[in-house]
Amino acid sequence: MGSLLKSLDLPDDLKALDPDRLKQLAREIRHYIIKIVSDNGGHLAPNLGVVELTLALHSTFNSPRDKIIWDVGHQTYAHKLVTGRLDSFTSIRRYGGLSGFPKLTESQHDSFGTGHSSTSVSAALGLAKARDLLGERDRVVAVIGDGALTGGMAFEALNNAGHLKTDLLVVLNDNKMSINTNVGSLPAYLGRLRTDPKYSRIKAELESFFKQIPVLGKRMVDSAERLKRSLKYLLVPGMLFEELGFTYLGPVDGHNIIAMKDVFWRAARIKGPVLVHVLTEKGKGYAYAERAPVRFHGIGPFNMNDGRTLSSREAPTYTEVFSNTIVSLARQNKKIVAITAAMATGTGLDQFASLFPERFFDVGIAEQHGITFAAALATRGFQPVVAIYSTFLQRGYDQLIHDICLQNLPVVLAVDRAGIVGEDGETHQGQFDLSYLRLIPNLAVMAPMDEQELQNMLYTALEQPRGPVAIRYPRGQGEGVQLAEPASLPWERGQLLRQGQDLLIIAAGTTAGPALKAARRLAEAGVDTAVINPRFIKPLDEELIVNWARKCRAVLTVEENVLAGGFGSSVIELLHSRECTIPVRRLGLEDRFIEQGPRGKMLSRCRLDSAGIYRTALDMIKKLKKVKGGAAVERIWAR
Numbered sequence: 001m002g003s004l005l006k007s008l009d010l011p012d013d014l015k016a017l018d019p020d021r022l023k024q025l026a027r028e029i030r031h032y033i034i035k036i037v038s039d040n041g042g043h044l045a046p047n048l049g050v051v052e053l054t055l056a057l058h059s060t061f062n063s064p065r066d067k068i069i070w071d072v073g074h075q076t077y078a079h080k081l082v083t084g085r086l087d088s089f090t091s092i093r094r095y096g097g098l099s100g101f102p103k104l105t106e107s108q109h110d111s112f113g114t115g116h117s118s119t120s121v122s123a124a125l126g127l128a129k130a131r132d133l134l135g136e137r138d139r140v141v142a143v144i145g146d147g148a149l150t151g152g153m154a155f156e157a158l159n160n161a162g163h164l165k166t167d168l169l170v171v172l173n174d175n176k177m178s179i180n181t182n183v184g185s186l187p188a189y190l191g192r193l194r195t196d197p198k199y200s201r202i203k204a205e206l207e208s209f210f211k212q213i214p215v216l217g218k219r220m221v222d223s224a225e226r227l228k229r230s231l232k233y234l235l236v237p238g239m240l241f242e243e244l245g246f247t248y249l250g251p252v253d254g255h256n257i258i259a260m261k262d263v264f265w266r267a268a269r270i271k272g273p274v275l276v277h278v279l280t281e282k283g284k285g286y287a288y289a290e291r292a293p294v295r296f297h298g299i300g301p302f303n304m305n306d307g308r309t310l311s312s313r314e315a316p317t318y319t320e321v322f323s324n325t326i327v328s329l330a331r332q333n334k335k336i337v338a339i340t341a342a343m344a345t346g347t348g349l350d351q352f353a354s355l356f357p358e359r360f361f362d363v364g365i366a367e368q369h370g371i372t373f374a375a376a377l378a379t380r381g382f383q384p385v386v387a388i389y390s391t392f393l394q395r396g397y398d399q400l401i402h403d404i405c406l407q408n409l410p411v412v413l414a415v416d417r418a419g420i421v422g423e424d425g426e427t428h429q430g431q432f433d434l435s436y437l438r439l440i441p442n443l444a445v446m447a448p449m450d451e452q453e454l455q456n457m458l459y460t461a462l463e464q465p466r467g468p469v470a471i472r473y474p475r476g477q478g479e480g481v482q483l484a485e486p487a488s489l490p491w492e493r494g495q496l497l498r499q500g501q502d503l504l505i506i507a508a509g510t511t512a513g514p515a516l517k518a519a520r521r522l523a524e525a526g527v528d529t530a531v532i533n534p535r536f537i538k539p540l541d542e543e544l545i546v547n548w549a550r551k552c553r554a555v556l557t558v559e560e561n562v563l564a565g566g567f568g569s570s571v572i573e574l575l576h577s578r579e580c581t582i583p584v585r586r587l588g589l590e591d592r593f594i595e596q597g598p599r600g601k602m603l604s605r606c607r608l609d610s611a612g613i614y615r616t617a618l619d620m621i622k623k624l625k626k627v628k629g630g631a632a633v634e635r636i637w638a639r
């Protein structure tokens with residue numbers, strides 16, 4: 001850690017630093033972020049891009065009295081370093097450590113928690129209105145990226161801010177990138193603002209010219225106003241934002257702290273909403289990240305000296321298997337089209353995009369739009385595959401119900417990062433999808449137990465248009481099974497993995513493998529255990545489940561999803577409706593947000609590994625014997 005960074009009392013000392021020392025501090029912060037992210041993994045390129053911006057904000061404003069809200073929040077490492085978290089920074093993204101995102105409970109300088117995109121302007125506007133109502137005078141600043149600005153919610157907030165007219169500063173951090181290259185007409189518009197230097201000069205000249213107009217007569221003023229407007233449309237930068245009720249300032253170099261401080265200072269004196277357009281470079285100051293900002297957007301531990309990732313992998317990830325399968329199916333089937341909401345690389349659709357560009361759509365960070373867009377494609381005979389993370393599908397829930405499922409359209413949702421995601425923590429866990437998907441009519445929900453089954457499920461969902469289908473699979477490596485060609489699976493059928501007479505374990509998705517392992521240990525402990533891989537979470541293979549439940553004495557369900565309304569609940573509903581009275585225990589995620597930590601460790605803490613399933617099963621059996629007591633029950637178990 002650099003000597004200046006260590007010696008300062010931050011953020012207060014920032015205000016007294018001269019330009020050279022601010023530059024030195026930026027260098028030290030950048031170096032320290034690279035070091036820690038190379039150890040822990042994290043969002044490197046976005047953070048390197050905002051070091052100077054962070055210092056300019058914290059040296060102009062007075063956090064925590066003034067509120068700074070970071071959109072997505074993946075770029076807050078420098079913010080954390082200058083707001084009292086220097087000593088704990090080595091723990092970032094680790095279990096029990098600092099979050100990789102802003103968190104209300106972590107620091108008073110984190111004015112609003114984030115993780116999902118495009119919420120900052122709404123949150124800032126709410127804080128600004130709260131300030132007004134309380135009669136206070138703090139300043140509120142939202143920092144939003146050009147990627148996050150493609151999300152509809154950002155526009156809803158800009159629209160509302162222009163109407164409410166309260167004092168609010170929005171800093172647009174424009175680095176031309178979302179995770180991948182930012183796409184759409186809005187980024188193109190920002191590009192024009194960025195590249196045309198004549199805009200700023202003409203704006204200044206126009207402003208001084210129009211200042212003289214009030215001395216003219218009424219009719220001439222009206223004409224001049226009209227002229228002013230039309231000229232403004234042609235010549236004044238940021239017209240889009242001006243029309244939304246914002247004063248637009250910029251563009252300003254986002255790596256020049258003094259220039260930014262100057263603009264923020266001016267912005268703070270303007271009444272009503274102001275937007276400052278700041279230009280930054282993603283990955284700034286680390287050559288590997290500057291050259292490969294997509295790879296360094298979010299990265300695991302890597303070697304600082306050569307930029308190489310340190311992971312050792314034995315099996316392909318589920319995402320890679322999805323990526324290869326969708327490409328091979330799309331070669332045969334020209335009706336397959338693919339949609340992502342700004343996650344081409346994360347979902348593995350980048351391969352599809354490069355091979356079939358005309359059938360690939362990156363809609364921006366716009367899950368809601370993407371889902372309705374897919375529904376419409378399906379009405380004309382296409383077979384859209386929307387590849388989306390479980391946590392971001394939450395954004396498109398009404399569109400899923402209203403546009404896809406209500407109209408029973410054959411859209412396939414490839415729901416990646418379902419279950420525990422690891423170091424990104426609470427905001428990104430895919431812990432709810434089984435519950436929120438299984439209650440929607442017409443929707444079939446599948447969960448593969450391994451990567452071969454993922455291939456087969458995709459194949460089955462796409463071999464003929466079937467209505468809406470969701471396939472949910474986890475983050476990370478597959479089980480390492482030998483991959484064969486994708487094949488058709490019997491529709492709405494589960495699979496008996498192991499016979500048994502005492503306990504029936506029904507284990508959804510990737511919990512089936514660990515359940516099978518646990519069953520073998522249970523057999524050694526004298527509990528004859530059957531295991532079902534349900535494959536379909538909805539509709540359930542009722543006959544398979546009820547028949548085996550009737551053969552056994554107790555049922556244990558396992559799922560990587562919240563227990564509330566999840567897979568286990570659906571099994572209980574089924575058994576109840578079929579009057580199958582049998583003790584059932586459900587193993588899954590408790591009713592709380594699951595904290596960050598390595599996926600394997602968190603699964604084990606939640607008892608969702610084979611040891612946890614084994615312990616839960618034994619505990620269940622012991623308790624059953626105790627509760628029921630008596631010789632009869634003992635005899636049943638002893639058999």
Ligand SMILES: Cc1ncc(C[n+]2csc(CCOP(=O)(O)OP(=O)(O)O)c2C)c(N)n1
Nearest residue numbers: 046115116117145146147148177178179342
């Ligand atoms: C609703 C939602 N969808 C997708 C994401 C994944 N995501 C995280 S950062 C990001 C790109 C953001 O781009 P930008 O706002 O320009 O910030 P930058 O990383 O370029 O600094 C995306 C798509 C998310 N966090 N939230």
